Amino acid sequence: MEVVSLPPNAPVLMEATRAIGYSIETAVADIIDNSVTAHATEVHIMFFPIGNPYVAIMDNGSGMNEDEIKNAMRYGSKNPLDTRASGDLGRFGLGLKTASMSQCRRLTVISKKNDAIVGAQWDLDFIESTNDWSLKLLDSDDVADIPHIDQLKEKVTGTLVVWQALDRLSLGDANFDQTMGKYMDLVREHLSLVFHRYLAGEQGIKKIEIFMNNVKLEPIDPFLSSKSTQVMADESISIEGHKVMVRPYTLPHISQLSESDISMLGGKDGLRKLQGFYVYRNKRLLVWGTWFRLMRQGDLSKLARVRVDIPNSLDYLWTLDIKKSIAVPPEAVRRNLAGIIGKISESSKRTWVFRGKKETDESKIHIWNRVKARQGGIFYEINRDHPLVEAVSSNAANKQLVEKLLQQIERSLPLNQLYIDLTNDERIVNENEVSQSDLSNLLEQLLAGCRDVKEREMMLKRLASTEPFNQQPELLRDLI
Ligand SMILES: Nc1ncnc2c1ncn2[C@@H]1O[C@H](COP(=O)(O)OP(=O)(O)OP(=O)(O)O)[C@@H](O)[C@H]1O
Ligand SMILES: [Mg+2]
Known part of the structure; x- marks a missing residue:
């Protein structure tokens, strides 16, 4: 038997990756x-769209010497x-190259360590000309x-x-400047979430600051932890001696969220679509929703989001792709x-049902009554x-006509449309509270209809529990 070394054809393999x-x-x-793996505390991302456009990413991590950069x-x-190491976010020994070359034809890495600056470059056009793994x-x-x-150099x-x-x-973009802006938005949102x-x-982890063209990124917390409830204690699952930590959250109901909360949680569409597990590998979000x-x-579980923390020591059990997505x-x-x-979908359901109950709370007088029909249904x-x-x-003057109107309103409730709007988390503005001036106006008219002080007093007492x-x-209280 003969053994030959058969290295891949450099330009072909590079192009393929x-x-x-x-x-x-x-x-x-x-x-x-x-x-992050190099313990950086600050990362600057620069997008430069004009002339010879480039993307540059600079950190203040541990840096590399000549041997290290060649290996990098x-x-x-790395195998x-x-x-x-437990804080290492790497796995395949490929990311730096494959991620970069997926976006550009020329990758330059320069690093500073021990006061020395070293640099290396993969240039696809040059590699095609030499037809070899020619690193500059x-x-x-x-x-x-x-x-x-x-x-x-200053670092x-x-x-x-x-x-x-x-x-x-x-590729094919007439206005590169504007397109770059769109790319930057995508990058900003992604990084704010995954890191x-x-x-x-x-x-327990080293804080890192990321800047994009000098603007600092703010974290996007998909659990809105300050307002959400943690439905049950952290659960630790032991897998082959390694710990997987699980922390379930139930988000507040949409009516309790501000516009900025909603956008933090992925927008109205996101609320429903982004329910599910949020899987972190070494605290870095990998998959979610x-x-x-x-x-x-x-719809009933849409308020549930579950944080799952896995250490990189369990990589061999998970199916993980090169992009780590x-x-x-x-x-x-x-x-x-x-x-x-x-357990958690049960709790998420309760948050919804609770609202149902509140709306038909028996101790209050409502305009709408929810009634169970004897023949079944409501x-x-x-x-x-x-x-x-x-x-x-x-x-x-015509009491019958009023009754007819009320019946007609009852029969023509747009139930299907309401259902669609509610499940889409459409903000239904009728639900808003009545303003104080509208309310006192209404009150005045009601009280004017009372014959004497006694009747007015009765009316006020009744109104205390009336919508x-x-x-x-x-x-x-003031009026009483
Ligand atoms: N910013 C950096 N600072 C210091 N060292 C770096 C930096 N970027 C890359 N390296 C070195 O280069 C090596 C190769 O990086 P690369 O991203 O290609 O692979 P990896 O991180 O080991 O694994 P993965 O393919 O999963 O990303 C790293 O293991 C690290 O030693
Ligand atoms: Mg890497």
Whole structure:
């Protein structure tokens, strides 16, 4: 038998790995993973759209010396099966290269460590011309031409990654400047979410600040932890001696959320679509908004979001792709998660049902009554005993006509449309509280219809538990 070494054809393989499927935002995130692993506390991302456009990412991490940078540039710089330090976000020894080359034809990495600056470059066009894995090692003259090199020099240690010849980004776009703005929005949102625990400086991890063209990113907390309830204590699942931590949250009902809360939670559409597990590998969000087919994404569970923390020591059990965007939990974890799902969807349901109950609370007088029909089912009727309805009826010249009107309103409730709007979390503005002046106006008219002081007193007492007057108890108290 004869053994030959058969290395891959460099330009072909490099070109092929460009199609792994990164988007601009997942590519940038992969570069920042490396900064986090290198203990950086500050990362600057610069998008420069004019002239010779580039994207530059610079950190103040531990930096690399010449040997380290050469190894870093190698496709397969580390074996995926090697054990990694517990804070390492890397896995395949590929990210720096594959993420970068998915967006550009020329990748330059410059690093500063021990007061020395080293640089290396993969240039696809050059590789095509040599037909070999020809890595350019940059001398100080070459380095001087690279954007932001002066800022790197000012740092004690750090690494600068520059993407040039952005063929994938500019493809077919007439207005590159504007397109760059859109890309930046995508990147900003993605990074604010996937690194939110690093940006927030959560206990136990090193806080990191990320700037995009000098604007600092704010963390997006998908659990809105300050307002949500944690339905049950943290649960720790032990898998082959390693701990997977699970923390279920129930978001507040949409009526209790401000516009900014809603956008933090992914917008109105997001609320429903983004329910599910949020899986973190070393506190970095990998996948989110899925129940891994353990449960259907339904309306009743839409307030449930479950944080799942896995250490990188369990990588071998999870299916993890090179972009680290696909993570499927192993059977043992799924079994445990199924039990937790039951408990939390129960609690999420309660938050919805509670509102139903409140609306038909028996101790209050409502305009609409929810009534159980004897033949089964329910119907909504206008409460003829509501003081306002009563006042209109008794003052009307044609009482029958008023009754006909009420019946007609009851029959033509737009129930289907209401259902659609509610499940889409459409903000239904009728629900708003009545203003104080509207209410006192209404009150005046009602009281004017009373014959004497006694009747007025009775009316005021009744109104204390009547919609919408019960919203302003002070108003009634003053009058009494
Ligand atoms: N910003 C950086 N600071 C210091 N070292 C870095 C930096 N970026 C990359 N490196 C070094 O280069 C190596 C290769 O990085 P690369 O992203 O290609 O692979 P990885 O992070 O090991 O694994 P993965 O493919 O999962 O990202 C890293 O392991 C690290 O040693
Ligand atoms: Mg990496």
